Amino acid sequence: MSDSDKVNNPRFLIVQVIDKRADEVAVANDLSETEQLIDTFGGIVIDKFIQRREHPDPNFYIGAGKVDELKEVCKAEKIDVVVINGQVKSSQLFRIEKELWAVSTKIMVWDRIDLILNIFDQHASTTESKLQIKLARATHMGPRIYGLGKTELSRQGGGVGTRGKGETNIEFERRQIKIDQQKIKQELKKLLKQKHSRLKKRNELGIGPVALVGYTSAGKTTLFNALTGKEKEMNKGLFTTLDTVVGKLKTPVFDQPILVSDTIGFINNLPPVLIDSFKSTLLESLEAKLLLHVVDANDPFILEKIAVVEDILSGLGARQPMILVLNKVDLLDEAKQDSLKEQVNEFFEKNNEEADKSNLRSIQFVSAKSGFNLDGLKEEIVGFFEEKR
Ligand SMILES: Nc1nc2c(ncn2[C@@H]2O[C@H](COP(=O)(O)OP(=O)(O)OP(=O)(O)O)[C@@H](O)[C@H]2O)c(=O)[nH]1
Ligand SMILES: [Mg+2]
Structure with missing residues (x-):
């Protein structure tokens, strides 16, 4: 059990070092994602500490002078956890934590990976x-x-x-x-x-499997529930789903059900240690015959997030045929849909040129919540397995 569990609604301070050449919009997005992660964890963001510098300080990541300021803020605001939002070395985190002993030995200093690990721990x-x-x-x-x-x-x-x-x-x-x-x-x-032998036995009982993959909070579990009639928990927070669950999609075409699996969502800078440790959880996606890459169509960083997921999938060697599911279309007007489809197509054309082979079968706009075009999506899935027969 982590130290964090001992504190109710812990008070967080985010520290962000901004490189002079950094893209401001990307930094703002990254920061807001960290805020969402803290919210998911159950913490309260009390303050943000932003520092612009050429290079991170080798000892403290932030400069030694900043550490003194940090102490004051931690004391005044009764901070429980300091999150350093960046690529911080373990020794740097430790040095900052040690400096903060002057304020309290209970203060913890985490990087983004520690934060994600603690959320995973809760789920x-x-x-x-x-x-x-x-x-x-x-x-x-x-x-x-x-x-x-x-x-x-x-x-x-x-x-x-x-x-x-x-x-x-x-x-x-x-x-x-x-x-x-x-x-x-x-x-x-x-x-x-x-698990391998369980999966093998299970897969003999149905068609597929089809794996839902995508960025965290894209709506995978909502879609999974809509397709399989299950009632799995979905949540506003990130990383609601940690373990893979399999459900059945029944169709009038096949005697056997199509097996659908829902799994852990991806995130930008998903630490390699996590990908590695979660490989067996991702096994369902790796062994799937068809991938449904679920995307939040309203996300302002939609292409970046698609890229993150595609990168992680190709890193894992998952290059199966894929349907791109642009979800939450209930929040999107029609004009936006057209331009989005164009952008996404362009992205995949470029991406697939590099990969030398296209695995994108089609793009489907759906709303897992309202049920919009779920029949169209099901037809696509059925069509795929009919071709394979
Ligand atoms: N408006 C709208 N909201 C949706 C739709 N689908 C999902 N959501 C909402 O999006 C949020 C995330 O949904 P989840 O289904 O938990 O997302 P997920 O991809 O499973 O997330 P993780 O398991 O955390 O990776 C929830 O608040 C859902 O209610 C949709 O079609 N329209
Ligand atoms: Mg989920």
């Missing part, structure tokens, strides 16, 4: 996803996982980067982490083997 319900998070956490946090430095022992010794008693402690903890990781990996391997 994990199966042995498998719990183990996957444990593994990702061990890999990402390193010695920070033991609350290193919070013990008198390492405080006497100094902690990261200094010699003495503390270092022996760190070495010991590093070794322990490796042993823990090995154990978790073995357990996961066992679970994966069982």
